Amino acid sequence: MPGIRTLFKLLLMFVLLAGQSARAEMTIEIVGGGTSKHAIAVVPFKDETTRMREALTPIIRSDLELSGVFRMVDGSAIANVPVEPVDIRYPLWQAAGAQSIAIGKVEAVAGGQVKVSFRLMDVAQKKQLTSGEFTVTPDRSREVAHTIADMIYEAITGQKGIFNTRVVYVLKSGRNYMLQVGLITDVDSNRAQTILRSKEPIISPSWSPDGRYLAYVSFESKKPVVWVQDLATGQRRAVANFKGSNSAPAWSPDGSKLAVVLTTTGNSQIYLVNTLGGAPRRISYSDGIDTEPTFTPDGSQIYFVSDRTGGPQIYRMAVSGGAAQRVTWQGNYNVSPRVSPDGRTLTFIRRESGRFRVMAQDLTTGDVRALSESGYNERPSFAPNGRMVLYASDTGGKSVLYATTLDGSSKVRLAVINGEVQDPSWGPFNNPQ
Secondary structure (H helix, E strand, C coil), X not given: CCCHHHHXXXXXXXXXXXXXXXXXXXXXXXXXXXCCCEEEEECCCECHHHHCCCCCHHHHHHXXXXXXXXXXXXXXCCCCCCCCHHHCCHHHHHXXXXXXXXXXXXXXXXXXXXXXXXXXXXXXXXXXXXXXXXXECCCCHHHHHHHHHHHHHHHHHCCCCCCCXXXXXXXXXXXXXXXXXXXXXXXXXXXXXXXXXXXXXXXXXXXXXXXXXXXXXXXXXCCCEEEEEECCCCCEEEEEXXXXXXXXXXXCCCCCEEEEXXXXXXXXXXXXXXXXXXXXXXXXXXXXXXXXXXXXXXXXXXXXXXXXXXXXXXEEEECCCCCCEECCCXXXXXXXXXXCXXXXXXXXXXXXXXXXXXXXXXXXXXXXXXCCCCCEEEEEEXXXXXXXXXXXXXXXXXXXXXEEXXXXXXXXXXXXXCCEXXXXXXXXXXXCC
């Protein structure tokens, strides 16, 4: 019988290398209702279908539904389609259950451009909540729609919207691996940007705090090496190519260094390396396997996985090293930690009765709740506003991506027709062009 350490190594490699099927064209399917969604009507904008390459309001509705915060109100039974606040028949919309209504129009302006105007109105109080105007070319429908959805989200929740944020993932097609980046709302093979193509595996992509760079592990040289790549220029450099395995990169919040896992001394241990390269500094010391590091938002601590007491559990330690404190106490297999942007919540994967479930743990009280039910789930990561968790799932033989609210009350399935996706990770707010 293999020992627990050998089993953990095999399981870890399975998590890293076994792809989760998922991707080519993506649609959004609501699979969790939620208990207190905001009821909003997004009516067709005047002339949006004739003046824009793609209608705006279907995109806005889809974005808002993705958030798990909104419920769309059907106003098709109301005869008039309001364009200005004076056109809104508030009693009818209130009777239809709408708490707010988004209205707008598209007008032609000079230079072949269009001006998109929108307003968000409170139905009960008959007052404006937010508004915006955008002068763009007609082919920028999606960009404008995502921005409007962000503004609506912030007006209702008080938090920044996530509809212009990006995700990175590895797409496997045949024997080819592609590192791809796309908007969370537009993640499909037609709109995603391919950052790297390889015949060898690519794993563990990690965003820099400013969204300019990706760190990832590539097996191009027949061994795992950590690379950092500039998304704008495509230039890249190896920052961890030491003896043995180099894996599991995680950025520090200030972007100056990476936590990586090296096997230079035998067992997998955690080191810090400068993002420009240089000698590594070891910060974890154990007789077991230490892996999957992730920084706290203030950069003072690192959460990681270790089998030092038997099965894999999650620990934390100061970024300078020293004694580690165990964080997970329920279950005998807890991996893939990620800390929320506010530092209050830990999400991770727990194995229970043969299932790999996404969990959320309150770091103050220690309370733990499940965010997923059955199947094989992997690689949870927080939205940059901390309100949702993205993860890959293979449920009943069908692989998909899920985005769930942090309380688990609402879940969105990002249904995919074909393709295999691995290691999805949600990027920061920063979105350099």
